[in-house]
Amino acid sequence: MQSMIPDYLDQVLHDVASNTSGELADYIPELAVAEPERSGAVFATVDGRVYGAGDIDTEFTIQSISKPFAYALALDDSGFDTVLAKVGVEPSGEAFNEISLERGTGRPRNPMINAGAITTHALVGAGLLPPDERVDRVVRGLSAFAGRPLTVDAAVCASEMDNAHRNLAIAHMLRSYGILDEDPRAVVDGYVKQCSVLVTARDLAMMAATLANRGINPLTGDRVVADSVVRQVLSVMATCGMYDAAGDWATQVGIPAKSGVAGGLIGALPGQIGIATFSPRLDSHGNSVRGVALFERFSSDMGLHVM
Ligand code: DON
Numbered sequence: 001m002q003s004m005i006p007d008y009l010d011q012v013l014h015d016v017a018s019n020t021s022g023e024l025a026d027y028i029p030e031l032a033v034a035e036p037e038r039s040g041a042v043f044a045t046v047d048g049r050v051y052g053a054g055d056i057d058t059e060f061t062i063q064s065i066s067k068p069f070a071y072a073l074a075l076d077d078s079g080f081d082t083v084l085a086k087v088g089v090e091p092s093g094e095a096f097n098e099i100s101l102e103r104g105t106g107r108p109r110n111p112m113i114n115a116g117a118i119t120t121h122a123l124v125g126a127g128l129l130p131p132d133e134r135v136d137r138v139v140r141g142l143s144a145f146a147g148r149p150l151t152v153d154a155a156v157c158a159s160e161m162d163n164a165h166r167n168l169a170i171a172h173m174l175r176s177y178g179i180l181d182e183d184p185r186a187v188v189d190g191y192v193k194q195c196s197v198l199v200t201a202r203d204l205a206m207m208a209a210t211l212a213n214r215g216i217n218p219l220t221g222d223r224v225v226a227d228s229v230v231r232q233v234l235s236v237m238a239t240c241g242m243y244d245a246a247g248d249w250a251t252q253v254g255i256p257a258k259s260g261v262a263g264g265l266i267g268a269l270p271g272q273i274g275i276a277t278f279s280p281r282l283d284s285h286g287n288s289v290r291g292v293a294l295f296e297r298f299s300s301d302m303g304l305h306v307m
Contacts, residue, residue, distance in 0.1 A: 009041045009053035012297050022281030022289035025261040030159035031280075034060065034263065039279040039290055042205035046271060048218040052202060055278060059198045061156045063260030064096060064112070064286075066142060066194045067120065068241070069207060071111040072215075072225045072233045073141040074123035080232070083123055086179050087116045089232075091240045096286055097166050099173060106177025112240040112258065115170045119179055121191040131186045135193045142197050145207040147219040150197050156262075157196035164188055199264065201278040208266040208274025211256075234268060238307055245285040245292075253295045254305030265291035269304060 017039065026032040040054035075083050085107075092100040092109040100109045100116075108115035124141070125134045135152075143150045171184035180187055199207075210217045215230045225233075237256035242249040249257060255267035255275070263280030265288050275298060279290035299305050 005043060005051040006053050008301075009043070009051065012294060012301075013039050013041060013054045015297070016279075016290045016293045019290055019293060020281070022283050024280055025282055025286070027163060028156065028160045028261070029163070030156045031061070031262055034280040036281050038263075039277075040201040041277045041294055042201045042275070044202075044205035044209035044218065044274045044276075046209055046213040046218050046273065050202065050205065052205070056201045058278065059200055060262040060264060060278060060280070061153050061195060061260070062142070062197045062199045062204070062264060063195045063262045064117070065199075065204060065207075065258045065260040065264050065266055066138075066197060067112050067117040068211070068233045068237050068258050069142050069145050070117065070124060070138055070194055071120050071236065072229050073138060074111075074120045075229045075232060076225045077126045077137075078123045082126075083120070086123065087111045087119050089236055089239070091246050093244055093246075096243045097170075099170055101173065101177070106174065106179050108174070108179070110236060110240040112236060113243065114167055115174065118167060118171050118187055118191045119174060121194055122180055122182065122187045131190050135190045138190070138194045139197060141224070142194075142207070144217065144220075144222060144224045145210045146199065146203040147206050147210075147217045148203065150199060150203070152193050153196045153198050157193050160192045160196065161189060164192060167191070195260075201264070201276045204264050204266050204276035204278075205274045208268040208276055210274070211268040212270055212272055212274050214270070234270065237268070242287060243285050245283075245287055249292075250307050253292075253299045254307040255295065255299060256307070257295070259287040259291065261286050263288045263291065265295065267295060269306060
């Protein structure tokens with residue numbers, strides 16, 4: 001059975017390869033030079049076995065898939081009460097880059113949209129770290145989830161920062177409400193570095209498997225965050241991870257998940273596996289077209305729907 005998994009993954013990748021719909025993200029110019037045909041899929045089990053097919057060792061930037069992991073680090077560092085006072089847990093039903101702040105309080109609706117993720121980034125390190133050290137803490141934390149040292153892609157980071165008007169505007173709104181209490185540009189700069197961390201589909205599957213394994217990395221055996229933190233993170237992925245496509249995803253795939261605009265997509269099945277796919281063309285929600293198709297197949301072929 002085990003040796004059949006790569007064949008199965010090859011077959012499913014082959015089946016979705018005819019789908020050339022969707023567009024590369026181009027609001028970050030450096031992402032528009034990605035090779036659109038690349039595709040890969042990886043399963044990582046909670047006992048450390050890894051099965052993959054296609055482009056599983058191609059590096060790309062993590063983008064919004066960093067958000068649940070940075071949220072986990074913020075919860076671990078700052079505690080639930082502090083984080084929940086600043087970032088909600090309700091689906092926004094809006095695009096990832098909408099302002100989506102609660103009326104009156106200015107609290108971002110959830111940590112998966114940009115407004116929430118910019119705030120979450122600032123909560124890593126419990127407000128005790130200067131911006132550069134906070135970025136280090138985030139990169140080291142993401143590395144612990146992946147089980148190997150990760151680095152920041154300086155070119156993608158610079159390209160996004162040159163065009164970060166919308167995230168800067170959101171951060172200034174957050175500052176005006178007192179949700180952020182420091183220089184908005186420094187926080188966006190750190191958040192953009194967080195989004196520019198380079199990963200492979202193999203890394204992402206291991207990061208998802210660490211969530212599936214309740215916070216313990218299956219490869220290294222290290223506890224990265226507390227069990228209670230993982231429960232919170234998976235709940236928010238389940239309700240908000242796919243933005244304004246969250247309802248379609250819940251009904252058609254039914255796995256807690258998170259997407260990124262460089263084409264990555266992860267899903268985590270508690271106690272079982274982490275799944276990651278990579279394919280850069282995106283739908284109108286900013287989710288990978290082939291990634292969504294792959295997850296739909298995995299869910300229906302293997303009965304993985306848990307939501
Ligand atoms: O903030 C941004 O616009 C990007 N750094 C991340 C967006 C993203 O990946 C949205 N997800 N699909």
